[in-house]
Amino acid sequence: MRCWLAGRGRGSGCTATAAQRRRRLAGCRHQTTTPSMPWAEPGLRRKRSAAAPRRLVPRGFSMAAVFADLNVPGAPERKSLQSLLEAAAHLGYSTVAINHVIDFKEKKQEIVKPISPSELFPSLPIVQGKSKPIKIVTRLTLVVSDPSHCNVLRSTSTNIRLYDIIAVFPETEKLFHVACTNLDVDLICVNVTEKLPFYFRRSSVNMNIIISSAAERPLELRGPYDVANLGLLFGLSESDAKAAISTNCRAVLLHGETRKTAFGVVYTKKTHRASEEEGVLPVRKKAKTEV
Amino acid sequence: MVRFKHRYLLCEIVSEDPRCRQCIDERAVGAAAKDAVARTHGDYGLACCFIAFTVKYLNAYTGIVLLRCRKDFYRLLCSALPFITYLENRNQRYSCFFNTLHVGGTIRTCQKFLVQYNRKQLLLLLHNCTSEEERQSIQKSLLSCCLKEVEEEQSQSGDEEDDTAETD
Numbered sequence A: 001m002r003c004w005l006a007g008r009g010r011g012s013g014c015t016a017t018a019a020q021r022r023r024r025l026a027g028c029r030h031q032t033t034t035p036s037m038p039w040a041e042p043g044l045r046r047k048r049s050a051a052a053p054r055r056l057v058p059r060g061f062s063m064a065a066v067f068a069d070l071n072v073p074g075a076p077e078r079k080s081l082q083s084l085l086e087a088a089a090h091l092g093y094s095t096v097a098i099n100h101v102i103d104f105k106e107k108k109q110e111i112v113k114p115i116s117p118s119e120l121f122p123s124l125p126i127v128q129g130k131s132k133p134i135k136i137v138t139r140l141t142l143v144v145s146d147p148s149h150c151n152v153l154r155s156t157s158t159n160i161r162l163y164d165i166i167a168v169f170p171e172t173e174k175l176f177h178v179a180c181t182n183l184d185v186d187l188i189c190v191n192v193t194e195k196l197p198f199y200f201r202r203s204s205v206n207m208n209i210i211i212s213s214a215a216e217r218p219l220e221l222r223g224p225y226d227v228a229n230l231g232l233l234f235g236l237s238e239s240d241a242k243a244a245i246s247t248n249c250r251a252v253l254l255h256g257e258t259r260k261t262a263f264g265v266v267y268t269k270k271t272h273r274a275s276e277e278e279g280v281l282p283v284r285k286k287a288k289t290e291v
Numbered sequence B: 001m002v003r004f005k006h007r008y009l010l011c012e013i014v015s016e017d018p019r020c021r022q023c024i025d026e027r028a029v030g031a032a033a034k035d036a037v038a039r040t041h042g043d044y045g046l047a048c049c050f051i052a053f054t055v056k057y058l059n060a061y062t063g064i065v066l067l068r069c070r071k072d073f074y075r076l077l078c079s080a081l082p083f084i085t086y087l088e089n090r091n092q093r094y095s096c097f098f099n100t101l102h103v104g105g106t107i108r109t110c111q112k113f114l115v116q117y118n119r120k121q122l123l124l125l126l127h128n129c130t131s132e133e134e135r136q137s138i139q140k141s142l143l144s145c146c147l148k149e150v151e152e153e154q155s156q157s158g159d160e161e162d163d164t165a166e167t168d
Helices: A003-008 A018-026 A078-091 A147-154 A173-181 A224-233 A238-245 A247-260 B026-049 B071-083 B107-128 B132-167
Strands: A067-073 A093-103 A135-144 A165-170 A265-270 A283-288 B006-014 B054-059 B064-070 B086-089 B092-095 B097-104
Touching (some): A135 A147, A165 A173, A224 B071, B006 B107
Antiparallel strands (some): B006 B097, B054 B064
């Protein structure tokens, strides 16, 4: 069942069922409307390429996939947070962001220094399936309802710089637009339980989306595979749903890091050249600017 | 070949209350799953998923459950499992949630995955255990399952050698 598929560039490790092979041979490209997907609004339903064979085990998960849950409300008690972290590690999350919410509508609130995770938790639980302990980052969410609230982001004197991730929760459409285009934030939060006060433009649905838990108790957490299935319910495609808890979250973390250091990511890569210069391996630097 | 194809969902029931383990049984799990699918996907979903729905395997000590449903509708069931928040048995409710570990097409693949998963869990337990007796008992069980794996491999390679000897 294996050998003749190798010529198609799939490699020798590929096995396919008879049905998948037939489909590939027939080259069917039409979109199959499967009865198994819940009905989604035409605006949200997206075309899926029918050529990708259905995987039984989510392939993207077994190989080096890193899951992150980027919203864990920072509770004042240490014990409940500790049990939350243990539950998250047991489920397989490699990174967790402890969230601190600032609402400008209330009386003047100070932006406090973020708690240092290493102080609070001397021994971090080990992530299920890996040998490393869970990684904790800090996140700040600003609930903005007025353009003047955004000024705090630009001021350099406050403690904002000490947080790893900055998120903004706009409450008006104009602020949402401003947040998408101008502001220097890592995440834009949307409350989906209430009816949206403004309408999502079609293009913004295709943008990078992450799903996080905001779980206050360990029982409210869900495993990464279940969260990806929830993404399917929201109308995301299968790859988008998986990306929503792995690659997009990693992108957010990297973006947060770039904000702290320079406004870009520099990575060095050794290139092997048939060298005229002996002994000196040229190092190529590539600057990636992130908006 | 026309046969009904199924998907087997391997789930773990996670709960804070230790008494929840006693309450895990097939009827409670089935009822919870039915309720969740009915709430999420309505009557259509309920009818689709529960044509060939059974709880194939249940381990109350570890909280592992193996559910079966038709291949065409397994996504409905998969997407409804996160909405289960409690199990009810004999008029007592225990808060819990389902964590999906693996989706397989046959019971055998799920069993293989479960064996590896349990081995990893034993290692984690060894890491976290407190008393010396626990540590020794876990070490004994780890050794026994690892030795069994080595024996199986040896017997398999022994069979292959016999085959090649016969063809010669």
